[in-house]
Amino acid sequence: MTIDVAHQGGAMPAPRLRRKPNVFQRIVRHWNDYTYIAPALLVMLLVIAFPIYYTIELSFFKTPANLSMDKKIFVGLDNYWAILTSRSFWDVTYNTLIWTVFSTFFAFVLGLGAALALNREFLGRGILRALLLIPYVISAVAASYVWKWLYHSDFGVIGALSVQFGFTDRPINFLDNIYTALPAIIVVNIWKEFSFAMIMLLAGLQTVPDQLLRAAQVDGANAWQRFWHITMPHLKGVSMVTILLLVVTNLNSFIIPWIMTGGGPAGATDIWITQIYQMAFGRIRFGMASAYSVILFIVMMLLGYFYVKALTRGDEAKVG
Amino acid sequence: MAEVVLNQVVKTYGNVYAVNHVSLTVADGEFVALVGPSGCGKTTTLNLIAGLIEMSGGDIHIGDRLVNDLDPKDRDIAMVFQNYALYPNKTVFKNLAFPLQMRKLSKSDIEAKVLSAAKVLDITHLLERKPRELSGGQQQRVALGRALVRDPRVFLMDEPLSNLDAKLRVQMRTELKRFHQDLQATVVYVTHDQLEAVTMADKMAVMNGGFLQQYDSPKNVFDNPVNMFVASFVGSPAMSLVPLEVVTHGTDVALRSPEGWQLPLSAANARKALTSTTAKVVLGARHSTVKLHTTQTPGTVPGVIYTVEPTGDITFVQVFLGASVVIVSLDPSVIVEPDQKVWIEFDQDKIHLFDGATEMALAAA
Amino acid sequence: MSTQTATPPPRFGPAIPRKRSKKRIGGWRWAGRGILAFLLLFTALPMAWMIITSLKSQLAALQYPPQWWPEEVTFQNYIQLLSPNNEVGQEFLQYFWNSFYVSILSTILGVAVAVPAAYAFSRFRFPGRQFLFFSVLLRNMFPAVVFLMPLFLLMKWLGLVNTHGSLILTYLTFGLPLSIWLLKGFYDNIPVQLEQAARIDGATRFQAFFYIVMPLSSPGIIATGIYAFIMAWNEYVYALTFMNSKDKLTLPVGLQRFFAEYATNWPGLMAASFIMSVPVVVLFLVLQKYFVRALTEGAVKS
Numbered sequence: 001m002t003i004d005v006a007h008q009g010g011a012m013p014a015p016r017l018r019r020k021p022n023v024f025q026r027i028v029r030h031w032n033d034y035t036y037i038a039p040a041l042l043v044m045l046l047v048i049a050f051p052i053y054y055t056i057e058l059s060f061f062k063t064p065a066n067l068s069m070d071k072k073i074f075v076g077l078d079n080y081w082a083i084l085t086s087r088s089f090w091d092v093t094y095n096t097l098i099w100t101v102f103s104t105f106f107a108f109v110l111g112l113g114a115a116l117a118l119n120r121e122f123l124g125r126g127i128l129r130a131l132l133l134i135p136y137v138i139s140a141v142a143a144s145y146v147w148k149w150l151y152h153s154d155f156g157v158i159g160a161l162s163v164q165f166g167f168t169d170r171p172i173n174f175l176d177n178i179y180t181a182l183p184a185i186i187v188v189n190i191w192k193e194f195s196f197a198m199i200m201l202l203a204g205l206q207t208v209p210d211q212l213l214r215a216a217q218v219d220g221a222n223a224w225q226r227f228w229h230i231t232m233p234h235l236k237g238v239s240m241v242t243i244l245l246l247v248v249t250n251l252n253s254f255i256i257p258w259i260m261t262g263g264g265p266a267g268a269t270d271i272w273i274t275q276i277y278q279m280a281f282g283r284i285r286f287g288m289a290s291a292y293s294v295i296l297f298i299v300m301m302l303l304g305y306f307y308v309k310a311l312t313r314g315d316e317a318k319v320g
Numbered sequence: 321m322a323e324v325v326l327n328q329v330v331k332t333y334g335n336v337y338a339v340n341h342v343s344l345t346v347a348d349g350e351f352v353a354l355v356g357p358s359g360c361g362k363t364t365t366l367n368l369i370a371g372l373i374e375m376s377g378g379d380i381h382i383g384d385r386l387v388n389d390l391d392p393k394d395r396d397i398a399m400v401f402q403n404y405a406l407y408p409n410k411t412v413f414k415n416l417a418f419p420l421q422m423r424k425l426s427k428s429d430i431e432a433k434v435l436s437a438a439k440v441l442d443i444t445h446l447l448e449r450k451p452r453e454l455s456g457g458q459q460q461r462v463a464l465g466r467a468l469v470r471d472p473r474v475f476l477m478d479e480p481l482s483n484l485d486a487k488l489r490v491q492m493r494t495e496l497k498r499f500h501q502d503l504q505a506t507v508v509y510v511t512h513d514q515l516e517a518v519t520m521a522d523k524m525a526v527m528n529g530g531f532l533q534q535y536d537s538p539k540n541v542f543d544n545p546v547n548m549f550v551a552s553f554v555g556s557p558a559m560s561l562v563p564l565e566v567v568t569h570g571t572d573v574a575l576r577s578p579e580g581w582q583l584p585l586s587a588a589n590a591r592k593a594l595t596s597t598t599a600k601v602v603l604g605a606r607h608s609t610v611k612l613h614t615t616q617t618p619g620t621v622p623g624v625i626y627t628v629e630p631t632g633d634i635t636f637v638q639v640f641l642g643a644s645v646v647i648v649s650l651d652p653s654v655i656v657e658p659d660q661k662v663w664i665e666f667d668q669d670k671i672h673l674f675d676g677a678t679e680m681a682l683a684a685a
Numbered sequence: 686m687s688t689q690t691a692t693p694p695p696r697f698g699p700a701i702p703r704k705r706s707k708k709r710i711g712g713w714r715w716a717g718r719g720i721l722a723f724l725l726l727f728t729a730l731p732m733a734w735m736i737i738t739s740l741k742s743q744l745a746a747l748q749y750p751p752q753w754w755p756e757e758v759t760f761q762n763y764i765q766l767l768s769p770n771n772e773v774g775q776e777f778l779q780y781f782w783n784s785f786y787v788s789i790l791s792t793i794l795g796v797a798v799a800v801p802a803a804y805a806f807s808r809f810r811f812p813g814r815q816f817l818f819f820s821v822l823l824r825n826m827f828p829a830v831v832f833l834m835p836l837f838l839l840m841k842w843l844g845l846v847n848t849h850g851s852l853i854l855t856y857l858t859f860g861l862p863l864s865i866w867l868l869k870g871f872y873d874n875i876p877v878q879l880e881q882a883a884r885i886d887g888a889t890r891f892q893a894f895f896y897i898v899m900p901l902s903s904p905g906i907i908a909t910g911i912y913a914f915i916m917a918w919n920e921y922v923y924a925l926t927f928m929n930s931k932d933k934l935t936l937p938v939g940l941q942r943f944f945a946e947y948a949t950n951w952p953g954l955m956a957a958s959f960i961m962s963v964p965v966v967v968l969f970l971v972l973q974k975y976f977v978r979a980l981t982e983g984a985v986k987s
Contacts, residue, residue: 032890036805039798040861047858051835058834069838114724117717128721130973132728137969137976139919141937142958146735149951157734160750171749191727196980203981223713254830255921259941273830281926286834293831372881392884399885405878409900418896422887466886476885 052297058290065284072287079291088267088275096271098182099257100250103189107246108239110190111197116227118198119205129202136195144259147188151175151260175261178268185260185269189253197242204238205231240306248303251296272296321506322383322473323348324369329378331364338364340530341378346474346523349504351497353517356527356553362510363478365527369508370476371395383473393422395474398467402479404459406451412438412462413447419470437469457488464499477509481516493519514554518542526550548679551604551672557636560610560646562603563676566593575603579642581621586668592682593673600676607649609670612637613663614656620663625656639664739763739956746952762956777957779932780939785964787849787935788917791856795913796906799861803868804894808877829922837926851927852935856920860913867979871905872898908975915965915976936961 061072083089150158151174159171174184208231216226254273263270280289324346331339339361346352354362367373371392380387387395407415416434438444441461481489497520517524518538526533534546545551551559564575573590574582593601623639635650673682741755768774845851883893921937928934
């Protein structure tokens, strides 16, 4: 009888382990793995890493208008100083805040309302959902022209309607009035992106377990209590990500203000991005615009940190 | 076909030993079952043989080749997975053809081999279906067919029956055994179900905590478990284990319970008991070797019935001996009731004695 | 609920209607309907007005008060844009074609780059994997305009300014982070045993990926493809900056030039906007389920 026994309590044979590889050896061993990500990495390096690096570099230079960068002049932090002390920077920052906060808030609230209303089987639900998503899908350029036509000072349908219903005596010139221009384009932005919030939250609602809702119903919770105690906690994660993405998109938006008002009238709709574009390609001051971009970078990185955190909630165990 | 030799095989994850210096030889044409509770390292061992994960130490030979650094595709093995791992986007025919295509066989050869394998497994009528259109048993056959189709040197099977319902499992067990007998194939079979191992395997390797506990024929493992783990793992219902204490009265040796009763030992068992490293000895008995008395007779010890479980042809009775439970099998005609006071008689020739400290089986010095 | 029926229920005959409790649910339902009706009007009216305007003659469009419905429906604007025989049509069709092939090419290249990367992130445990993964995702955080200057200079050095190559190279990175994220999710869900089986069946690691895993991830590939295509189709800022010759423009930028040249032609502009929206809307409607998945994947975990 051949019995080969090893037991936890028994003597263990001398270990003959291969040595644990160090980081360099591990990189070499996984060499093949890297070839899979090489193309993606290469493109990202070229189109993302390089630009980031170069933007930071340019932000310390005064750049010539003909863009021959070998003639750029080092100016240290002058660009930053010039931006942060200019009055226009703070006006633009104010506009950017208004634009971002109101767009995000209303897009989220409307999206949440739509998601809750759509989270029930009824006839035409799919069609309705698709219809509401169309503004999100179409080009912002087309949307901007459509709304520009709606807001048109003489022949715009909104002006005509407000006269028709007796709100005003004559059509309002929405886009040429410093008080109405910013709210007017915020409405367009909300029109464009509320359905993004809707679709995200709708997907989030699908993760609310039916059993839990039924259990709560049995336990005597009314509709509002069920929403507040069961649905909302489940939506917390999705809401975080959605709001973050909306904030980022809004901070980065360019097309709607650029096409509808070009930052005007009198800078009333100028936000960071239109300002940077104007500085770079209107006045050809790349150094200054780069410094502006770096400031924006820093804000974005802070938001990005929260974005990744929100995105990887519960994924840590799997990835780590 | 070929033999498989594992020599001091080790797999670590960080500081954890998933497989701890395992050595075993699977002879050519042998059916070996790796058994143990989940997490015991049996599946890891199988994956090491397949080459799906990298070894941390040791050597594996398949046939006369050292395969430590060979890719799975170069080891000339076939594997059946627990979830079958049928390619969901391919038809049954294409599933079976895939291993042959990868070996660049001609179209006509592929067709011939697939058809003959399908015929053996009686799945010819399923060849044009997709895996999701098959029942569990049919999927199981296809998975087997994919392993069979190219005459590998070794078959590796990772719990191939555990996703089937109870009835089908018994049926497939028979078929697998027949399949092994017909092909004289070398099979390494992983299962957590000791019954599968006992019924099918030529040899079983019982694993626990990454260690190989015992490697022997099912009969020997059943009759002579090397330690308490193997004793309680193999056999259903499990072997009853009663912790006791050795006492001597002159030349007589007995086992004493915490409740105070004593069980005198036969001469052979007395010699075994005295080799224990401490006074603590665990008595092991299989249900079929224990007798139950409703009245006190010499050589019996007192207990109380806890439950009575009729299964039809046998009734299992659980009896409390102090704090430990002893399982006894009775003829269904015997009527006993819970909470009834009874007396247990052990068969001195068939009891097992284990060292209470090391948990190893005690042998006569 | 307190009303009790005095007569005993008949033993046979029609089923007794179940008494429905009038709970406050009615109120919630009506609120939901109200929200949906409002959003439907908010969404649809501007689009409806776009279409109505596009069916008017220029003269009919510039009236106050407006014609709520065109007195004379005309397709002249569409005919003009889509006929290759006049100057406007030629120009518009050229833009359309440019947009189309830039979007298609950048989508295909983007997916081709994303698929192996996503697979590697899902399956392999190489050093630096997490760092790389999140740096790829961070692409989402940066505004296009910020990358514009250095990329403009880069394209100048590479000699790619005013070529579609510059746009394709840039656009393929738009979809990349999302594609990698989404496809990684797909690969995570494909049992690793399938590849193990393939490798035991004689496939190399790459063959196992190519023959077995990739076909299974086609829904993910479609989803990311649509997303990338729509992003590229609608992109404006880079196209505005990188392209300067008229025949190279894509639709969003071309639309603006069209508008500048034919400044007062609102019906024409609405027709052009409509035509420009058709491909993406059709694509979206047909493959809606994939698109929605592309948007929501990752953010929503059950």
